[in-house]
């Protein structure tokens with residue numbers, strides 16, 4: 001089974017902080033990581049390959065330094081990495097990102113399964129996976145929490161819903177987005193790390209994938225950000241006073257409207 | 260692309276101060292754009308010497324905006340019931356439709372929807388497009404997507420809203436891509452811009468550290484998924500008039516490659532924590548599964564649902580559907596009581612838009628208190644039993 005895993009480099013949430021004076025995101029010391037959901041997608045791909053054979057290609061669209069997560073993916077068992085990188089992609093929203101990834105997937109070709117994370121933690125949109133599937137004209141299922149049976153002809157799996165889960169069956173090719181209940185990502189092996197060090201990646205530009213300039217980057221994005229501002233500050237640090245009994249008494253009074 | 264005209268730039272740094280993403284910096288007296296640039300244009304607006312320009316913004320394809328009219332709400336119906344967020348969306352949808360002077364329509368897709376259409380009219384809809392068919396009993400992205408896409412193509416609404424639920428966030432992106440429409444995820448505020456009637460869609464980004472307002476200037480419909488619990492439904496009014504239009508499904512729409520074999524509704528607890536008005540969140544401070552029993556009792560005394568930090572889910576005390584945070588669910592209940600949760604940024608990202616937050620923690624420096632409206636510093640094993648007692652006492656009297 002040939003699997004393509006879409007992975008994205010995102011800022012680590014614990015480092016993302018608003019500078020209280022300037023109301024801007026503080027950049028100093030912000031580490032980049034592989035989007036956590038994508039780590040679960042990668043793990044699933046590697047373990048499916050171990051069961052069924054084939055190869056795992058990781059694909060990312062991003063600036064040149066996104067190569068770091070391709071390296072990390074190789075050290076965790078991926079066979080091949082592709083970086084789609086071009087200044088012209090800057091400002092892409094999920095629509096333009098789906099288009100660009102679809103073009104790259106067509107270029108890579110020969111896949112049975114595409115795995116994505118449920119969402120990227122920087123934008124939290126969860127829109128790229130389904131968008132990519134629509135562009136490739138293949139079915140998709142989101143929020144997979146368990147794959148019960150997998151063969152080259154059919155997958156049976158559990159899709160997480162708000163009130164429980166659905167059991168669904170689908171034949172390949174298909175795109176799945178995954179949640180973290182699916183598996184526990186492995187840590188890189190020593191051999192993997194060695195392989196990652198030597199790994200070289202295919203780098204594709206807008207021209208290489210034959211992208212239409214009107215569909216990529218800012219120009220290709222139907223959504224446009226017109227304003228960014230800090231959220232309303234929360235009250236915060238309103239610690240109650242008095243003996244514990246009194247504090248609880250006060251709390252129950254304050255909460256009366258909700259009870 | 261954001262272009263800096265080095266001839267004009269005076270290196271004043273106003274752009275740097277106004278960039279929310281810290282993506283522009285003055286180096287050696289000139290503004291330099293970094294990779295974090297989202298091309299939002301804030302810097303272009305504030306640059307007094309007009310040294311900054313955005314290039315490549317002009318769209319080559321323009322749709323005829325005038326031919327799209329009306330506000331639509333996708334009303335989610337599953338396993339015999341309407342998702343509460345549907346009524347919230349009709350509430351905000353009504354306001355948007357009135358501001359635009361257009362009709363509000365509801366799209367109801369499912370099987371055995373009974374009196375639901377009348378309920379939607381009573382809550383604000385002028386028209387209900389009802390697609391009721393036994394083959395739509397189970398949700399599939401393909402069939403639901405095809406039905407909604409075809410309806411939108413036929414009637415051309417200018418705005419389409421859906422709940423940011425598991426179902427909405429699954430198939431709506433597919434619909435938007437099929438239509439070539441812009442879609443904004445998980446909005447918490449919607450309004451109409453006065454100058455041109457555009458939909459202003461506001462949503463949190465970067466774990467809630469930044470709010471962004473988004474428009475879709477040249478594509479239609481303007482589509483958003485909206486977070487449950489943040490919009491208010493209208494009072495039900497039985498005297499409201501509306502039209503129900505029954506829509507037949509075609510064989511083609513029902514042709515799906517994905518088959519639903521079984522739909523399993525969770526028995527334990529109420530797992531749909533996004534729809535709960537009150538959530539009791541449990542963290543590692545509960546110490547064990549037994550501690551968890553305590554917050555279940557508290558939840559019961561308040562008709563609340565139970566949620567958890569990732570630490571607790573990883574420990575296996577409760578299932579993943581209950582996890583709140585960056586890699587779990589985002590919730591916005593009226594009341595969130597965090598018990599033994601430290602308040603790591605990844606947890607706070609998922610619950611900071613709750614109306615009121617209470618924190619119980621024995622460490623007075625725990626970051627959870629930074630977002631709490633009421634904080635109790637102490638041992639939760641002491642506090643919670645007293646709290647339950649008082650609440651039940653009050654209820655009894």
Ligand SMILES: Cc1cc2nc3c(=O)[nH]c(=O)nc-3n(C[C@H](O)[C@H](O)[C@H](O)COP(=O)(O)OP(=O)(O)OC[C@H]3O[C@@H](n4cnc5c(N)ncnc54)[C@H](O)[C@@H]3O)c2cc1C
Nearest residue numbers: 542543544568569570584585586587599600601606621639
């Ligand atoms: C990529 C990534 C994604 C993540 N996603 C999420 C996510 O989605 N959701 C999430 O929750 N976390 C997430 N985390 C984990 C997060 O960083 C924290 O580790 C986690 O939230 C901590 O859980 P906790 O508050 O229950 O535990 P702890 O941090 O251990 O806090 C326990 C608290 O309980 C208090 N306490 C202990 N005993 C008592 C007592 N008897 N009475 C009163 N108070 C007591 C302590 O003072 C302490 O503050 C993520 C982490 C990473 C790296």
Ligand SMILES: Nc1ncnc2c1ncn2[C@@H]1O[C@H](COP(=O)(O)O)[C@@H](O)[C@H]1O
Nearest residue numbers: 006007061116117119120125126127128
């Ligand atoms: N730039 C990108 N490169 C590769 N994959 C991406 C990119 N952006 C998003 N994805 C994939 O799409 C998923 C959902 O992302 P999003 O829609 O941005 O929340 C991620 O978990 C990735 O699997």
